[in-house]
Amino acid sequence: MLLTVDVGNTQIALGMFDGVELIGHWRVSTDPHATLDEIRWEMTGILASDGFSPADILGVAISSVVPAVTTNLRRIIPFITSGPSIVVEAGVRTGMAIEIDNPREVGADRVVNAVAARERHGTPVVVVDFGTSTNFDVVGPSGAYLGGVIAPGLEIATNALVAGTAALRRVEFSPPRSVIGKGTVEAIQSGAVFGHAGMVDGILERIAAELGEDPIRVATGGLASTIVPHCTSVDTIDEYLTLEGLRIIFDRNQDTE
Numbered sequence: 001m002l003l004t005v006d007v008g009n010t011q012i013a014l015g016m017f018d019g020v021e022l023i024g025h026w027r028v029s030t031d032p033h034a035t036l037d038e039i040r041w042e043m044t045g046i047l048a049s050d051g052f053s054p055a056d057i058l059g060v061a062i063s064s065v066v067p068a069v070t071t072n073l074r075r076i077i078p079f080i081t082s083g084p085s086i087v088v089e090a091g092v093r094t095g096m097a098i099e100i101d102n103p104r105e106v107g108a109d110r111v112v113n114a115v116a117a118r119e120r121h122g123t124p125v126v127v128v129d130f131g132t133s134t135n136f137d138v139v140g141p142s143g144a145y146l147g148g149v150i151a152p153g154l155e156i157a158t159n160a161l162v163a164g165t166a167a168l169r170r171v172e173f174s175p176p177r178s179v180i181g182k183g184t185v186e187a188i189q190s191g192a193v194f195g196h197a198g199m200v201d202g203i204l205e206r207i208a209a210e211l212g213e214d215p216i217r218v219a220t221g222g223l224a225s226t227i228v229p230h231c232t233s234v235d236t237i238d239e240y241l242t243l244e245g246l247r248i249i250f251d252r253n254q255d256t257e
Helices: 036-049 067-080 108-121 154-163 184-211 224-230 241-255
Strands: 002-007 011-018 021-029 059-064 085-087 125-130 133-139 145-152 216-220
Touching (some): 011 241, 059 067, 059 108, 059 241, 108 145, 108 216, 108 241, 125 224, 125 241, 133 184, 145 154, 145 184, 154 184, 184 224, 216 224
Parallel strands (some): 059 085, 125 216
Antiparallel strands (some): 125 133
């Protein structure tokens, strides 16, 4: 079985694949200050709770945007598997041309999402990843990664609003009864949920206009199910897109050995 690990700024997503089938998935909070032992025991404990042991794991694939966690994960790999492992970075075969000014700038998670979206949904395709930031990643008709958009995520934007005001407070990210809020809580919810949905729709329409054709529009990330129901331009939610992309890239790199 293959263990896939996607380290974001807020959460770490883990997935266990038996061949091409995702048979287990988990999310934990990202702590860049966690020690090697803390990360090791948390990961092995989560896997053991669902009956998985290191003997079951024949390979590991990792993408990460948190360098401190990446370093610890590299050191943990021998405790998890004796099989092959990859960390998505420069030099790892993805099968995708990166057509931006400096290809090394694009985050590993964004490349992984783009690879999975092309494989699973076709081209041209735009991935909207609802995480700490809301990322838009564009794969053109030829299958190359063309670039994208990085916007403040829903939580970051709302937390900044609350931190910068004296009378406002954090709210649950659920839609209010109406766009016109009947109180402060509903007014914040309206701005957060409908405002973010409007931002997503607006950027997707601008991307489509720049491409000159209508792309497939795929959403993923922890907050996708909160925002996408209020969008008009997203075609589908692919909840485990990043984990699938790690599996695809892992397989491609084993083919080269």
